[in-house]
Amino acid sequence: MSSPGQRPGSASPAELHAMRRAARLAATALGSTSPNPVVGCVLLGEDGAPVAEGHHLGAGHPHAEVEALKAAGPSARGATAVVTLEPCAHQGRTGPCADALLEAGVTRVVYAVDDPTPEGTGGAERLRRAGVQVAGGVLRELGEHVNELWLTAVRRRRPCVTWKFGSTLDGRTAAADGSSRWITGAAARQDAHELRAAHDAVLVGTGTLRADDPHLGLRHDVPGTPPLRVVVDRTGGIDPGARVLDDAAPTLLVVAEDAHRPRLPHGHEVLALPADGHGIDVAALLDELYRRGLRSVLLEGGARLASAFVARGLLDRVVAYLAPMLLGSRGRPVLEDFGVKNLAEGRRFETGEVRRVGEDIRLVLRAPHGPAAGPR
Numbered sequence: 001m002s003s004p005g006q007r008p009g010s011a012s013p014a015e016l017h018a019m020r021r022a023a024r025l026a027a028t029a030l031g032s033t034s035p036n037p038v039v040g041c042v043l044l045g046e047d048g049a050p051v052a053e054g055h056h057l058g059a060g061h062p063h064a065e066v067e068a069l070k071a072a073g074p075s076a077r078g079a080t081a082v083v084t085l086e087p088c089a090h091q092g093r094t095g096p097c098a099d100a101l102l103e104a105g106v107t108r109v110v111y112a113v114d115d116p117t118p119e120g121t122g123g124a125e126r127l128r129r130a131g132v133q134v135a136g137g138v139l140r141e142l143g144e145h146v147n148e149l150w151l152t153a154v155r156r157r158r159p160c161v162t163w164k165f166g167s168t169l170d171g172r173t174a175a176a177d178g179s180s181r182w183i184t185g186a187a188a189r190q191d192a193h194e195l196r197a198a199h200d201a202v203l204v205g206t207g208t209l210r211a212d213d214p215h216l217g218l219r220h221d222v223p224g225t226p227p228l229r230v231v232v233d234r235t236g237g238i239d240p241g242a243r244v245l246d247d248a249a250p251t252l253l254v255v256a257e258d259a260h261r262p263r264l265p266h267g268h269e270v271l272a273l274p275a276d277g278h279g280i281d282v283a284a285l286l287d288e289l290y291r292r293g294l295r296s297v298l299l300e301g302g303a304r305l306a307s308a309f310v311a312r313g314l315l316d317r318v319v320a321y322l323a324p325m326l327l328g329s330r331g332r333p334v335l336e337d338f339g340v341k342n343l344a345e346g347r348r349f350e351t352g353e354v355r356r357v358g359e360d361i362r363l364v365l366r367a368p369h370g371p372a373a374g375p376r
């Protein structure tokens, strides 16, 4: 295994090209693989030309390397495997990829990111000991990027939390009268649906539920598995006719331990968690979601719930759609007070990707790297 400080192994132009292809393959399964990562693999023949490729479809399915080996058949002998994550060395739901690569006669393995899990790690070392040439850390940033949600989750032992919002440039999500349709344009809203499809769960509080009656499903033109809909409703007072209780996807209704537990239509569930005067214990909620195998959560509001996550330092990423519009201080703010009294207490993020989506600006921010974050 290459250690975080180790220089990445060198790779040929054909291998770098194959790694980019493997990352694109991996990304096609975002939102469908948890608790497993997204992984892509390309096999190159001795002349450097691709002979087969594969990607991981989800837990219980063969790993990316095994998919590619199956597609290659006997052509795998003498091939180079280019894979976005270190081949695993363990017997989980499926067998160890390192052994499958050895049995198929692969002679070189190039991978981007070390597997950070105690179960999965060790494949690179096993391959090296068996005489296979191994180069780790190749296009590591790309491998980190495509698997950002899973890597953040397994390093922090809780789902990766992305807070998504659409607001005016002055941080308002509705006007004083509550009108909010639409602040951002159609392109930003379409993009937000694609973001939803890449996550395992979408999370809102009751304020948003009452104000917008959101459905939280996927639009018919967005491919992917609908995420679990999670509604934090401290008192359990959800309207039985709420759109989120239809059968498009399961809904988890999170209530306080001492609250009324409503009967929900078949397929939905009530989860009781500790709460205090500020609301449900959101760290306990993340622990429970992680325990259930969810690795990514898209927090879609409202201001109160988002403030609870900010206050607890539980945001990993922010995806903001900023509309070229101003509503002034009578508009509804994107966040409530979360206890900041002076500039030094303000929460800072690192600026990531910035791009224009229709008339709006899409901004990705990341929490500064803590000790659990991976190498950069």
Ligand SMILES: Nc1nc(O)c(N)c(N[C@@H]2O[C@H](COP(=O)(O)O)[C@@H](O)[C@H]2O)n1
Binding pocket: 035, 036, 037, 039, 055, 056, 059, 060, 061, 062, 063, 064, 065, 085, 086, 087, 088, 091, 092, 093, 094, 095, 097, 115, 117, 119, 120, 121
């Ligand atoms: N290298 C690699 N390729 C894949 O396609 C993978 N899905 C993984 N996953 C690693 O193995 C663990 C899951 O194993 P099972 O699917 O249960 O057999 C997962 O936690 C990763 O460490 N690795």
